Amino acid sequence: MKTYHNLISIALAGNPNSGKTTMFNLLTGARHKVGNYPGVTVERKEGIVEYKANCINFIDLPGTYSLNSYSPEELVARKYLLEECPHAVLVVVDSTALERSLYFILQLLEIGLKVIIALNMIDEAEKSGLKIDIKSLQNELGVPIIPTIARTGKGKSEILNAIIQLSVTPNQAPLKINYGQELEQALKKMTNLIESTNFLDFNYNNRTTAIGYLERDAEITNKGKLENPDIHNILTEEAIETTRITTSLCTYTPESIIADQRYDYISALIKNRINYSKRTNQFKRDFTEIIDRLVTNPLFGTIFLCLVLYATFLFATSLSEWPMGIIQTGFDWLSKIAQQIIPNGLLKSLIINGVINGVGSVLSFVPIIGLMFIAISMLEDTGYMARMSYMLDKVFRIFGLHGNSIVALVVSGGIGAGCAVPGVMATRTLRDRKEKIATIITAPMMSCGAKLPVFTVLSAAFFPNHITESLFTITILSWLFVFTVSKLLRSTIISGDSTPFLMELPPYRLPTLKCLILHSWERVWQYIRKAGTVILGVSIILWAAMTYPNITPEKAAYYQNSRTSITENDKLNNAEKETALHQLANNEAEDKLENSYAGKIGKMLEPISRLAGFDWKINISLVGGLAAKEVIISTLSTAFSIGEVDPEESSSLTEVLKNNKAFSTSTAISLILFSILYAPCFVTVVVIAKEAGVHWALFSLVFNTLLAFAVSATFFQISTHYFNL
Amino acid sequence: MNSISLRLLPQKSKAEITRIIAKGELAKRIRDIGLNPGTELEVIGKAPLKDPVAVRVRNFTLALRNNEADHIFVLPVQPN
Numbered sequence: 001m002k003t004y005h006n007l008i009s010i011a012l013a014g015n016p017n018s019g020k021t022t023m024f025n026l027l028t029g030a031r032h033k034v035g036n037y038p039g040v041t042v043e044r045k046e047g048i049v050e051y052k053a054n055c056i057n058f059i060d061l062p063g064t065y066s067l068n069s070y071s072p073e074e075l076v077a078r079k080y081l082l083e084e085c086p087h088a089v090l091v092v093v094d095s096t097a098l099e100r101s102l103y104f105i106l107q108l109l110e111i112g113l114k115v116i117i118a119l120n121m122i123d124e125a126e127k128s129g130l131k132i133d134i135k136s137l138q139n140e141l142g143v144p145i146i147p148t149i150a151r152t153g154k155g156k157s158e159i160l161n162a163i164i165q166l167s168v169t170p171n172q173a174p175l176k177i178n179y180g181q182e183l184e185q186a187l188k189k190m191t192n193l194i195e196s197t198n199f200l201d202f203n204y205n206n207r208t209t210a211i212g213y214l215e216r217d218a219e220i221t222n223k224g225k226l227e228n229p230d231i232h233n234i235l236t237e238e239a240i241e242t243t244r245i246t247t248s249l250c251t252y253t254p255e256s257i258i259a260d261q262r263y264d265y266i267s268a269l270i271k272n273r274i275n276y277s278k279r280t281n282q283f284k285r286d287f288t289e290i291i292d293r294l295v296t297n298p299l300f301g302t303i304f305l306c307l308v309l310y311a312t313f314l315f316a317t318s319l320s321e322w323p324m325g326i327i328q329t330g331f332d333w334l335s336k337i338a339q340q341i342i343p344n345g346l347l348k349s350l351i352i353n354g355v356i357n358g359v360g361s362v363l364s365f366v367p368i369i370g371l372m373f374i375a376i377s378m379l380e381d382t383g384y385m386a387r388m389s390y391m392l393d394k395v396f397r398i399f400g401l402h403g404n405s406i407v408a409l410v411v412s413g414g415i416g417a418g419c420a421v422p423g424v425m426a427t428r429t430l431r432d433r434k435e436k437i438a439t440i441i442t443a444p445m446m447s448c449g450a451k452l453p454v455f456t457v458l459s460a461a462f463f464p465n466h467i468t469e470s471l472f473t474i475t476i477l478s479w480l481f482v483f484t485v486s487k488l489l490r491s492t493i494i495s496g497d498s499t500p501f502l503m504e505l506p507p508y509r510l511p512t513l514k515c516l517i518l519h520s521w522e523r524v525w526q527y528i529r530k531a532g533t534v535i536l537g538v539s540i541i542l543w544a545a546m547t548y549p550n551i552t553p554e555k556a557a558y559y560q561n562s563r564t565s566i567t568e569n570d571k572l573n574n575a576e577k578e579t580a581l582h583q584l585a586n587n588e589a590e591d592k593l594e595n596s597y598a599g600k601i602g603k604m605l606e607p608i609s610r611l612a613g614f615d616w617k618i619n620i621s622l623v624g625g626l627a628a629k630e631v632i633i634s635t636l637s638t639a640f641s642i643g644e645v646d647p648e649e650s651s652s653l654t655e656v657l658k659n660n661k662a663f664s665t666s667t668a669i670s671l672i673l674f675s676i677l678y679a680p681c682f683v684t685v686v687v688i689a690k691e692a693g694v695h696w697a698l699f700s701l702v703f704n705t706l707l708a709f710a711v712s713a714t715f716f717q718i719s720t721h722y723f724n725l
Numbered sequence: 726m727n728s729i730s731l732r733l734l735p736q737k738s739k740a741e742i743t744r745i746i747a748k749g750e751l752a753k754r755i756r757d758i759g760l761n762p763g764t765e766l767e768v769i770g771k772a773p774l775k776d777p778v779a780v781r782v783r784n785f786t787l788a789l790r791n792n793e794a795d796h797i798f799v800l801p802v803q804p805n
Binding site (some may be wrong): 006066068070096097099100103215251254255256259260263264267276288289292293296297298301302386390391393394395397500501502503504505506507695 | 744745748750751752753754755756757759760761762763764765769770772773774775776777779783784785787788789790792793
């Protein structure tokens, strides 16, 4: 371990879309670690930089417009700033919107934090004709202000120097803004009491505590109540009294007056220091406005939105094809090697069917997830994502969802194929918890790439002349289910008003490639780590369930003897031998499956599942589908005794199903309905647990399955009794 | 001229915020993001279904629903 003269912790904060992440990457390089804040799924990024014998630890905080918190992300940022006392806060500001950013900066200065302002994208501001008198502003605020361009690296060493300089200067007195006669009187009384009792003096300066009470800040008042209920009550009463006075004078509550006074302070501050010359707003703004006029136009905008969604889907699915193929081939090759070097027996079966296939199935998802994330980051970073929510918000709100839900639903398979794993992860862009949960529970109902083969095979078997129409109907049906179920959930167990929609529409910008890739890689890596360990465990369990207990020794011996007698039968030619051996292997596989725990579970469920038209073989495949939806088709193939088939080329399964008397058209449709709705695959469930908590993961398992059963059983009963399908 | 609700402000017209009648958290959020009495704004667009609306304020663009706009009263600025 090296020892440093100094260990400086610097929080990176700022409004969303200010280039904060680019700045963080610039300062720390790629050397940083990503974790989560305890208890929430907010990413915590830290990076250590050595500079002139100092060690600076940068912490990237979630973007926020103010210290008041309305979402888990904002709460994380606030808690860090107030409770972990960083040496200084580097506020990254979009220079073109400096005026708005000053609100957050004032709040930081009021609580007495050391601040450095990075005037980011200064080139854009200059081009647009915005004149900022940096020197004068710096003197007035008493904080270093550094013009930067994070994309090109301009301003990096100036920031590092400023940090080191600031780390040795003493703390500045907190900024004091005059809140007008009524409030100042109350504040004086309150701070006197707070000072004489050392109330909450560990966390906040006295004026911050008093302002917190006037603003009815939940964090501060809850802390105060715990520390000293008596003083808490006196302060609360004073705040109520002040509210009574101000509302009778001007109808506004103290918290509104405080916010308005801060903005008045800002107006005075920027007067003659920020000048909008005639060209202001002309460059970037015109560019953005022209695009916006097109892409939010009712007709053209809607068409464009559909095109973007389709392009996103195409980008992720088509580009992921060959890397997925390579991974698949790699694992096939591994299986072959294992086949050769491991002696026959259970260990071999475990390693090949359990470990290699399990890990392989997780890793084969990586390319599509990675590409989906690149596409999502691209939509986010360019600013188009905000327009998508803007366009669709009205429609989605009717069903209790949010404009931002579109991303999760499309990624999950809303336009034909996708994957619910990145889909659920994409709900991070939803700020309201209820809307997020409604999206998370319904997104897996979309037809993901793994369910598609199920629908294709069944459509081919029962509607051979209408495969395309059938698949299209299934997609429409999925959307109808999503909207109905989310409306249902949002009017019952997660009811509540929709959260206010106040969202910035940032100017369009081209994201940097480095940022895109770095960002996507972090997300993918988290997926590999978390899902990888779980899926491995599950696939081993599944393997065991379908393997144990073994068939009786007598039966095993019977199959062995039959095999020998076929091979040694001289009356058969080679082709006939092969067919006979194949038939025998299938019989053995079916026998083994029926005898296994999975088979027993399938049989056990049969009395109930009959209501929906499912026999024990279908049950096994559906239970297997809990691990991964691909398993449905491969298990159906095994169970219906046609041996291993490639899910992509399952024409043989189609034939078998068509000719199987137990498998009617009603059964097929019932199975399609069930597959759309029932529990998400295990990887998705794991991701849901991470995003929304274990109880919602369990809820999605139970609720979605019960719903699926109710729908398919109702359909099956009606169709067999009344329509004789 | 009287103040009208922001919902009623036609596209492409400028106005100054006169009153915010929201209470509680919404009042705080509206102000936090930069909409205060005295602030000038311009409605620059509406979503295809006329909701939400996009306004230009303090040199950035903000989208808000009509539900939120109902709480904001503005005095239209006459074009010169």
